[in-house]
Amino acid sequence: xxxxxxxxxxxxxxxxxxxxxxxxxxxxxxxxxxxxxxxxxxxxxxxxxxxxxxxxxxxxxxxxxxxxxxxxxxxxxxxxxxxxxxxxxxxxxxxxxxxxxxxxxxxxxxxxxxxxxxxxxxxxxxxxxxxxxxxx
Amino acid sequence: xxxxxxxxxxxxxxxxxxxxxxxxxxxxxxxxxxxxxxxxxxxxxxxxxxxxxxxxxxxxxxxxxxxxxxxxxxxxxxxxxxxxxxxxxxxxxxxxxxxxxxxxxxxxxxxxxxxxxxxxxxxxxxxxxxxxxxxxxxxxxxxxxxxxxxxxxxxxxxxxxxxxxxxxxxxxxxxxxxxxxxxxxxxxxxxxxxxxxxxxxxxxxxxxxxxxxxxxxxxxxxxxxxxxxxxxxxxxxxxxxxxxxxxxxxxxxxxxxxxxxxxxxxxxxxxxxxxxxxxxxxxxxxxxxxxxxxxxxxxxxxxxxxxxxxxxxxxxxxxxxxxxxx
Numbered sequence: 098x099x100x101x102x103x104x105x106x107x108x109x110x111x112x113x114x115x116x117x118x119x120x121x122x123x124x125x126x127x128x129x130x131x132x133x134x135x136x137x138x139x140x141x142x143x144x145x146x147x148x149x150x151x152x153x154x155x156x157x158x159x160x161x162x163x164x165x166x167x168x169x170x171x172x173x174x175x176x177x178x179x180x181x182x183x184x185x186x187x188x189x190x191x192x193x194x195x196x197x198x199x200x201x202x203x204x205x206x207x208x209x210x211x212x213x214x215x216x217x218x219x220x221x222x223x224x225x226x227x228x229x230x231x232x233x
Numbered sequence: 234x235x236x237x238x239x240x241x242x243x244x245x246x247x248x249x250x251x252x253x254x255x256x257x258x259x260x261x262x263x264x265x266x267x268x269x270x271x272x273x274x275x276x277x278x279x280x281x282x283x284x285x286x287x288x289x290x291x292x293x294x295x296x297x298x299x300x301x302x303x304x305x306x307x308x309x310x311x312x313x314x315x316x317x318x319x320x321x322x323x324x325x326x327x328x329x330x331x332x333x334x335x336x337x338x339x340x341x342x343x344x345x346x347x348x349x350x351x352x353x354x355x356x357x358x359x360x361x362x363x364x365x366x367x368x369x370x371x372x373x374x375x376x377x378x379x380x381x382x383x384x385x386x387x388x389x390x391x392x393x394x395x396x397x398x399x400x401x402x403x404x405x406x407x408x409x410x411x412x413x414x415x416x417x418x419x420x421x422x423x424x425x426x427x428x429x430x431x432x433x434x435x436x437x438x439x440x441x442x443x444x445x446x447x448x449x450x451x452x453x454x455x456x457x458x459x460x461x462x463x464x465x466x467x468x469x470x471x472x473x474x475x476x477x478x479x480x481x482x483x484x485x486x487x488x489x490x491x492x493x494x495x496x497x498x499x500x501x502x503x504x505x506x507x508x509x510x511x512x513x514x515x516x517x518x519x520x521x522x523x524x525x526x527x528x529x530x531x532x533x534x535x536x537x538x539x540x541x542x543x544x545x546x547x548x549x550x551x552x553x554x555x556x557x558x559x
Contacts, residue, residue: 143513144506147552165522174521179513181533186509189338189540191557231382231554 100129101155101226103217106145108138110168111204112160118207119214126211127218130158137161138199139172143183146197150229156196156221160213163201173201195220196227237293237414240272240284241323242313244299244306245333245383250324251275251298253400260407267414268293272313281309284316292316294413296396298323300333300549301384305377314390321409321425325399325494327386328424329504330549332399335541337548337555340381385550395424399494399546402481426479428499431491434478437463446518450535453490464490465515470542475501475508494546503552505544512536512543 107113113134119126131154135141138161146157159180161173177199184194198217202210243251257264271292272279284292295317301307314320325331336344345362349355367374386392396409409425412418419425432438441463451468458464464471464485471490477498484491497504517524517532524532536542544551 142506143510144501144503144552147503147506151552171521174524175514175518177526178516178521178529178533179510181529182509182513182516182536182539183506185533185536186505186539186543189538189556190553191559192553228557229553230557 100127100218101221102153103127103130103156103158103221104149104154105130105132105158105160105214105217106135106138106141107132107202108161108168108173109134109136111162111166112138112202112210114204115160115202115206115210116214118205119210120207122207124207124211126214129218129221130214137167137169137172138176139167139169139174141176141179143179146180146183150192150196150227155224155227156198156217158214158217159197159199160202160210161199163203166201166203192227193224195224236267236269238271238287238291239268240292240295240313240317241270241275242272242295242297242309243275244297244310244327244386245302246299246324246326246331248275249400250326253324253398253403253406254296256403257406258403260403264410268410281312284312287316289315290318292318294319294321296321296323297386298327298400300326300330301386301389302333302336302380302382303377304380307389308377310386310390319393319413320386320390321394321396322386322392323396324401325397325496325546327392328395328397328550329496329547330383330385331494331546334383334385334547334549335545336383338540339556340558341379342381343558345379382555383549388549393421394418395496397424397426397477397495398480402479402483404481405479424477424496424499426477426495429478430498431473431476431478431480431482431485431495434482435463435473435485436482437461437485440466442466444518445515447512447515448517448519450516458488460488470512470536472508472543474511475504492545493543496547496550504547505540505551508543509539 107116138159141159149157167173180197180199184197188194200213272284295313322328349357349362350360365378405426445465449468469490472493473491476491476493477495480495501507
């Protein structure tokens with residue numbers, strides 16, 4: 098498989114269920130998306146995103162509950178702000194901000210999951226693999 | 234019994250770490266009573282050949298400050314590593330890359346263009362740039378190669394301990410020297426400073442509200458800070474929550490917010506990312522449910538240079554390490 102890897106952090110309560118729905122419904126989504134279940138999208142520290150890049154990911158997709166639906170009330174708002182700020186910092190590192198995407202997928206939204214995942218895969222395919230200098 | 238031999242060396246640094254040794258004041262007398270300083274270019278007249286003439290491991294400990302950005306620095310620290318039992322990365326630059334590490338947002342070519350051609354005070358009509366070899370009057374002059382990327386000391390040689398800070402405070406230096414002399418060192422790889430965040434020991438900690446919220450970000454020059462009140466509560470970014478303590482809260486006591494020179498506490502892999510995360514979490518927290526994406530972006534835009542702010546001392550040690558040059 099030559100597609101660049103996309104690490105996807107999925108919130109336990111909504112988006113992971115949404116991905117599960119997509120699977121159950123046999124919807125197609127790209128095989129280069131590697132799901133990691135987290136308790137909340139707000140758990141995703143920017144350090145985890147950078148670690149994913151350092152370990153070879155070319156894109157990071159963070160999916161949480163829709164605004165207002167967070168199981169912990171406000172975790173998704175924090176991730177929204179955090180990743181916006183990270184995207185700005187990434188541009189200063191010469192990394193395309195589009196390599197980090199935050200979106201919302203509810204537990205019942207299998208189709209939405211497949212759509213967001215496919216769009217992200219397309220974005221990363223266009224950008225090509227992320228080649229960090231100094232891989233040591 | 235012969236006294237243990239100690240070397241002190243500097244690489245890409247400002248000289249402040251050398252000053253920190255002098256700041257030991259009378260305590261320096263105790264140090265020279267207990268050890269033989271056999272190499273210290275800033276203060277004593279020993280040469281590279283003197284170090285080369287020593288047996289491998291003969292130096293008990295080398296304190297090396299500064300980041301590594303030239304061929305010469307790389308060569309010298311490898312030599313010192315071979316001759317030394319212990320190597321201590323001394324100060325922020327050796328530990329994390331420090332201020333010189335910010336050069337990793339550029340590379341040799343862009344730095345040379347700016348420094349030797351671009352700056353208004355430069356008079357260089359022929360556009361001459363430094364060369365590693367230059368022919369002068371039938372002779373060849375050489376200077377060390379300047380690297381594209383600034384490295385931390387442990388990216389070039391194995392490091393046994395880290396003394397953090399810009400510069401390390403005298404009490405931590407004395408503690409480290411005493412621990413070495415008494416053989417009471419912690420496990421290898423340890424940072425010789427408390428594993429607490431600066432907020433934990435901050436003199437303004439009591440004034441930190443239960444729930445911190447940054448409605449608006451102000452830069453230190455834009456506001457007269459109340460010296461008795463948590464700076465974050467006053468809308469000024471302070472990196473105390475994501476920075477190791479042990480500095481003596483020098484900046485806080487001088488009414489300046491923390492910029493992270495002590496590096497992260499144990500377990501954090503990327504100080505800048507941790508700092509960025511906590512600041513973004515606090516920013517606009519009061520109204521977060523009501524904000525549109527555009528309003529969030531406006532909030533974020535109050536931080537004009539996030540990478541420069543959050544990685545001020547730690548860029549070379551960060552997960553990304555440098556900018557990708559196109």
